Amino acid sequence: MGRRHKTFFVLEIWSTQPLEEIISEMIFDLGGLGMEIGERSIRVFFEDPSTRDVAISTLVAFLRDLFGQEAIAYKVWELTDPGWELEWRKYFRPQWVGESLLILAPWHEYKPIPHVQTLIMDPGPAFGTGRHATTKMCLMALRDIRGLYPDPWSVLDVGTGSGILAIYAARLGACDVMALDVDEDALSWAKRNLALNGVGEKVILSCVPVEDLQRGFDTIVANISCDVILELMPQCIKRLKRGGMLILSGILESELGRLLKASPQGSLDLYSVSFQEEWACMCLKRS
Template identity: 35%
Template sequence: MQGKWIEVKIVTTSDALEPISGIFYGLDVKGVAIEDPRDILEREQGPLSWDFADINIFEYGKDAAVVKGYFNEEDNISEIEKYINDKIDELKEMGIDVGEGKVVIKAVFEEDWANNWKKYYKPTKIGEKIVIKPIWEEYSPKENEVIVEMDPGMAFGTGTHETTKMCIEALEKYVTRDKTVFDIGTGSGILAITAAKLGAEKVIGVDLDPVAVDSAKNNVGFNDLNNIEIRYGNLMEVINGKAQIVVANIIADVIIFLCQDVKKFIEKDGYFICSGIIRERKDDVVNKLTEEGFNIIEVNTLGEWVCIVAKM
């Protein structure tokens, strides 16, 4: 998909990434990207680092995080800007520290956007054996490593965010060859593809964003898989049957909303892996899961983020 896009960027803090990202999901956004300085610093200090000099994420200060939403040229950007500013004001009234809360709008070409990603998106090892590798990077796998080839394009999901890392680690722990896995809000397809690469019998990824669906399908092709399918639409409308594992890396409010209906799609003794939850919302999600009859198996944290593994 080529062409010109309108990039709407919100300058915020790492701790406010979830509610700020949620603003975009209330709009007809065509893609969302999150840049968290904590991810950059962690990667630079780790064994698989990128060229730190190439990163422009610190344009607004080393503690500033950025959420970007991408819209069509034909969209009413003035209305979108007003909606976003109103929502930022609401978050401030709720006592959420959104940092600068600045909104920056500019036109970008998709080719330029993609090339900016390529400057700092490098192979990343997660858990015991998963390596997320951009398709344009060379990497020689070590013994027992599982390579997941990715080009995130305009879709969310590169593997660098804490929530994605924790979900991948949970999948590595619970996926076996007899398992069916559903990935809700698949984005770039990174979790669905990881589950398929780990040997799941069948994987279905679903997303309401057609840009994400296209991205996920392309990424499936890069990995030459025959045990995975990507579908456009709502989980409740495009999937029949049940899985032993359902994973959702979204935001706390959506997970809470899903808790009741997702039970219909999980086998007895199956697992619901959910993340995208900031620490302050952990108890809300745990309480809702418990209320719906789930047993909480794990509550893992990384940075300010939480991943919960619950069992039916």
């Protein structure tokens, strides 16, 4: 019997707008494997049916909000192709975050560069490969605040996804890192990425709710949606040590006002805000 070929799910998009740069920034964080640029359309490939539907609806809704309902047409179909599963790798390029952090996939060849840290991230179905603006801003925020906290530095990553923020915290020297996610598949993928970066013994992965934690942290980072942040903020503040930093992203610039209004006055001070594209990252320091 011949080898069984994998089935891929293809989202094909037609638009009058230039989509390549926008889509390339999003597809891997949404669990996509890669894309092909055609003469009149762009094809985005997915393998995992459990994440496919959410990813496709998220991507299409985002593009239609950006360009208008009539500017985007699409269809979804299946492809059985024994060779394409390796071809998509060429679209996953090394990603710089600032000038001192380089994110690579396991198959990338790399020669060490002085004063540059590297993270090895397998682009699976979990969110967070360093390509999305919110992930980049959280990574830079962790780097920027590192000097504020002497060892032992403790970090809580809420909604860890691929584990990238927890991994980087450990690589920056945090010796006490906990990464939470309600998605057990995401935790499995995060475990693989921890091992790829040699920090498997430094980071605790858990699906325990924030409210069940019985301890505090110097830094809490949450790269999730604005609505979830608003829901979890009181629990996060309770677990943030005095002088600790709360790093929040996954929020649109237009949503900053909602978060600032929800921040308890007198207990959190605005430390910094950064922007990339339409996204924002806010750092709040506990008084």
